[in-house]
Amino acid sequence: MKTRRDVFQAIADPTRRAILLLIAAQAMTPNAIAEEFNSSRQAVSKHIQILTECELVKQEQKGREIYYHINAPKMNEVDKWIEKFRTILETQFNQLDKVLLTMKKNKK
């Protein structure tokens, strides 16, 4: 079994996206985050746990309180991934252009 979580899985859930938006503006305690949602504290805490496992969110101890804030480098990773995927497809298609050109010539 793979236990490692996928970043895409993390952002696939609307509540988790809302949490990310909230803490993108400012670091927040778990209680303050939970107050923003209608769901139970436990449910919100589970979402935070998933975000933490994916390293999209980092926790920081300040005195007695734990604050959650966004892990920007990890968010950038998603964008880097997308850019690489785009490059692979672009490369494949440029190669296909050449192949099609040869096929058209051979047909004549």
Place this chain on the structure above:
Amino acid sequence: MKTSLLFDFNVDKAAKTVFVTREFNAGLSLVWDAFTKQEILDKWWAPKPYASKTKVMDFKVGGRRFYAMVSPDGQEFWSVQKYTSISPKTNFRMLNAFADKDEKPDLPGSDWDITFSEQNGITKVSIVIKNESLARMEKMIEMGFREGFSSCLQQMEDLLSTK
């Protein structure tokens, strides 16, 4: 030549879906063949310097393509694509997953929905890719594709400039 051809790439991160549209300067039949015939696929599917080597291909619903991307030093990275629906010269769908050399897939893999249409001799290919994962991409990068791209683009440029 390729400057006027459309290449559109959009991502819905939340839905884990990638939308790709690309135009090709060729008729529908040729482009369809290029995506569905083993000998043509092997000419372009792998980004250079990798080579695509198809071991098995049975293009029919329930059939599959079992192929490897072969690195310049001979390392083989296997994948399997299972065809889940086919409407000739219009659309086909496949499940794409990495596999080991014995064809055991690394599931869940991603779902590719590919649609073809022709207008004025230009064929448009629209691809919707679902569930492509970061883990899968990490594997591709691990395979050294990053180095592959730049050299490929260079090759292309050289080729075009000599013509």
